[in-house]
Amino acid sequence: MLVRVDRDRCIGSGMCVLSAPEALALGPDGQALPVAGFADGGGELTDGLAEAVEFCPVEALTLHSASGGHRIDPPE
Structure with missing residues (x-):
């Protein structure tokens, strides 16, 4: 995953980091950033990560398959 x-949508609310601290962090500019494994190699889908995507107030987060790159959540 x-x-x-x-980054054009992210407003830095931090809700995603509270839901999925293992996958997301706030960068120096205050916007969300995936932690290393979730940015390039992929990580395991957790309930917290699914919640982070669902509850992002500006829908700035998307989940993609690590193997095929296709978008998983939210659906297009």
């Missing part, structure tokens, strides 16, 4: 952050 890869996490992508639309």
Whole structure:
């Protein structure tokens, strides 16, 4: 599972980091960033990560398959 952050949408609310601290962090600019494994190699889908995507107030997060790159959540 890869996490992508639309940096044009992200407002840095931090809700995602509270839900999935193993997958997301706030960068120096205050916007969400996937932690290393979730940015390039992929990590395991957890309930917290699914919640982070679902509860993002500006829908800036998407989950993608690590093997095929296709978008998983939210659906297009």
